[in-house]
Amino acid sequence: MAIKDDVENQEIGSHAGGVQEPLILAKKNQTYDDTRKGNPRMAYFSTFVAVCGSFAFGTCAGYSSPTQSAIRSDLSLTLAEYSVFGSILTFGAMIGAITGGPIADFIGRKGAMRTASGFCVAGWLAIYFAEGPWPLDIGRLASGYGMGAFSYVVPIFIAEIAPKELRGVMTAVNQLMICTGVSVWFIIGNVLSWRALALMGLIPCAVLLSGLFLIPESPRWLAKRGRTKDFEAALQKLRGEDADISEEAAEIEDYIETLERLPKAKVLDLFQRRYLRAVIIGVGLMVFQQFGGINGIVFYVATIFEEAGFSSSIGTITYAILQVVVTAIAAALVDRAGRKPLILVSAVGLVMGCLLTAVSFYLKVHDLAAQAVPILAVSGILLYIGSFSIGMGAVPWVVMSEIFPINVKGVAGGFATLVNWFGAWAVSYTFNYLMSWSSYGTFILYAAINAAAIFFVIGVVPETKGKTLEQIQAAINS
Structure with a gap:
């Protein structure tokens, strides 16, 4: 009890300091809002x-x-x-x-x-x-x-x-x-x-x-472990010495106190009604991210270019540069455009990229318009990787990190990541077999899966831009 009381007293003192400090700084012509923001x-x-x-x-x-x-x-x-x-x-x-x-x-x-x-x-x-x-x-x-x-x-x-x-x-x-x-x-x-x-x-x-x-360690993890003093110190360090963290700290603590009343989550608990929508969103995005063909294309992109009659070295270097540039653009846009619009734009581009590549291989198989085959294949693959990088590559991980309550985040996040890696293995393992079956049919299949992703995102995935983790989870479970 002595330790608990000491922690509580320190917590009260911390909050009290958070109230006094802006008032003192206001005397130096600094506003409360500017002080509160701190420097992250x-x-x-x-x-x-x-x-x-x-x-x-x-x-x-x-x-x-x-x-x-x-x-x-x-x-x-x-x-x-x-x-x-x-x-x-x-x-x-x-x-x-x-x-x-x-x-x-x-x-x-x-x-x-x-x-x-x-x-x-x-x-x-x-x-x-x-x-x-x-x-x-x-x-x-x-x-x-x-x-x-x-x-x-x-x-x-x-x-x-x-x-x-x-x-x-x-x-x-x-x-x-x-x-x-x-x-x-x-x-x-x-x-x-x-x-x-x-x-x-x-x-x-x-x-x-x-x-x-x-x-510092994650403040939310520290709060979950009951390390109140370390939680506040970590949050203050992350937000800046001058930031007022009282409101954010109180919100996190209140949310975790509510979650602590719940029993420890197991894998089967993820299928309870209170978590089911979040699980469907997280796992669904991982399924579409992988089964849309990304790992087959990444692992064998040089082979794809060679089969299409294009220089594999030039194609691979162009691919690598484009991937980084577009992913950087997506990172800058994710908090402006929002998660959902980026995934939708990405999925549409993936469908188009797959169809262009499918057309190129169809022409090659049937000995039609031979000069157009390399151009269509390169255009299709570059459109595919550019589209994947703008949304479907990064945003599912952003959404996955936001939607699960902290009491099931370990189990749910691990399960969603397992599904992702199973999809990565399945696609990379089957890609060569599919290409042997039908080169253009492979990309038509991927196009169909990416088209299904569009309907999934429209109907199931919420927009999480500008919301706290606690607000997101409350909205999902409402």
Whole structure:
């Protein structure tokens, strides 16, 4: 009781200070509103540190494409052995998705990022020292685990530390850095050896691990754990020394007190009526994001260009640059245009990109308009990746980080991320089989799935722009 009373007294003193400080500053001709806003520099820096994990994610995803021929040649791997190496990444990511949420809830968001970094470091070192397929696969599995954990904890951490008016753009930086990591590895993978490229993968992990010592833990997680003093200190640090955090702190604490009365969530609890709509939104967006074909196209884009009769190196570099540029534009727009409009524009572009690519392969198969085939294929693929980057790539992760109540966020976020990674594996595994069945039919199938996404977003997905996490969850469950 003595400890509790001391915490309460400190809390009251903190709130009292929050009231007095603006009055004192007002005497110096500063307004209450200006004081209240503070300076969220620490929130920006914390986001930068966290998205080093997103960049590490991208380096893992972008590693296999430029290194395929060199690794197969140096280690005498068969195509089947290299296929295992490439695809086992997604199995590791699925495990990371399953366990990343509970780990983040148990040891904190920073602890989960440290764990993910440790797996990535171990994975890169195993790949670097590999002399055969087994160490190579073990390293790939470990780095995949880190990817899966990062894919959950980074957007969650950013959403929980960001001011509501900046949450969309700050969370969208997660996808921007993933795309940047993929693109940079695509490009430098043509210059560096595969072992040197593996060592380069240690750099973002080192930056992240160092930066975690300098940033605060998620205030919402601290509040959930009952660490009131640390919660207020972290929130004050994130909002700036001069910010009045009393209103935001009270809202978070009131919401968490309500949630604490609820029993601890399990996977089956996600299908209760109170959580079902949020689960449908989160899982549905992940399904459409992956089954629309993105990983098949990313993993085999060079092959697609080659089959269409276009230079794979020029096409791949153009693809990589476009992906980063458009994702950066999307990050700037997500808090202005809103989540829902960006996803809808993205889905329409994905349909058109798939149809253009389908037409190009149809013409090739039937020996029609041969000169138009490369132009249509390149236009279709670039339109596809540009459209994906403007909305469907980043925004589902932003929405997923916003819609789940904190008492089920670990379980629900882990489940949605698991679905995402299962979709990534399914699409990347089946892509070559589908292309063998029908090259143009493959892209017609993806076009149909992306068309279904349009109706799903219109009918089910809410707009979350400019709302606090607590307001979003109240609206979903109303």
